[in-house]
Amino acid sequence: MGLGVLLLALAVLTCAKALLTAPPGSSLTLFANPPFISANGGVSVISAFCIEPAGMPCPDGTVMQCFTTLGRVDPQAETKDGVARFNLVSDSRSGMATVTCVSGGPAVAASVAPSPSPSTSPSASPGPVTGGTVTSGNGSASTTVVIGSSLPVQVVVVADPPRIDGPGGQTRVVATVYDASGNPVANVPVIFTVAVKSGACGIKEFFDSGSQPIFTDTNGQAADVMHTRRQSTDSQVLVTVTATVPNGKTGATDVTINAVPGPAPAC
Numbered sequence: 001m002g003l004g005v006l007l008l009a010l011a012v013l014t015c016a017k018a019l020l021t022a023p024p025g026s027s028l029t030l031f032a033n034p035p036f037i038s039a040n041g042g043v044s045v046i047s048a049f050c051i052e053p054a055g056m057p058c059p060d061g062t063v064m065q066c067f068t069t070l071g072r073v074d075p076q077a078e079t080k081d082g083v084a085r086f087n088l089v090s091d092s093r094s095g096m097a098t099v100t101c102v103s104g105g106p107a108v109a110a111s112v113a114p115s116p117s118p119s120t121s122p123s124a125s126p127g128p129v130t131g132g133t134v135t136s137g138n139g140s141a142s143t144t145v146v147i148g149s150s151l152p153v154q155v156v157v158v159a160d161p162p163r164i165d166g167p168g169g170q171t172r173v174v175a176t177v178y179d180a181s182g183n184p185v186a187n188v189p190v191i192f193t194v195a196v197k198s199g200a201c202g203i204k205e206f207f208d209s210g211s212q213p214i215f216t217d218t219n220g221q222a223a224d225v226m227h228t229r230r231q232s233t234d235s236q237v238l239v240t241v242t243a244t245v246p247n248g249k250t251g252a253t254d255v256t257i258n259a260v261p262g263p264a265p266a267c
Helices: 002-015
Strands: 027-033 036-038 040-051 063-068 076-078 083-091 095-102 110-112 132-134 140-148 154-160 170-178 189-198 205-207 221-228 237-244 250-257
Touching (some): 027 095, 170 189
Antiparallel strands (some): 063 095
């Protein structure tokens, strides 16, 4: 009786289908659509592109596994035409979800013997590798999705003061993010950028954040400080400060630099 059970188990294991994973050293690239979802049942589709070390898409049926730091994600999916797709679903918690997908693992380092000394006799063209250690890809990739209480639909930007002078002038820029009902939206990353609207000499303004994301507070506000490197002798310039959130909504305001027109500088 025991022998029969053992033979049956061996038969099941023999017939079990092994998972097809990416070759070691394959490259993965993830894209999230959309990059911002609501906190209650929002869904973002994670597309994972798999490329073999040789540069070809991974075979159909290659299994990828995904993990997330927030919400829940399909544990695994198979590629078709080199792409596997996963659903990230929010679970009422807000924050930044980091989704990581893996398949195949990193390449095994391979030592390559140094090329022999060149000879005067004709020989085949050398390959692209002439020595050292060869590695390619790590079989994993990550992307982020912002999960919030509601979707932003409006961004209002205010600069205080709206006029500054160089050198060393600065203004505090506040972006307030609202949902469709006019309520402020917390925990939304906002990126501030600046562009010249009128004037000369290009951009000489910068933000304390370095244009890295700043998350809104419970009042839906994100604040940054913009500085100018322009001199007081520079001509008047009008710049536009823009605040952008992950779903593409933007807000903008204008800031005047050197309110009193001066002579045109030599840029």
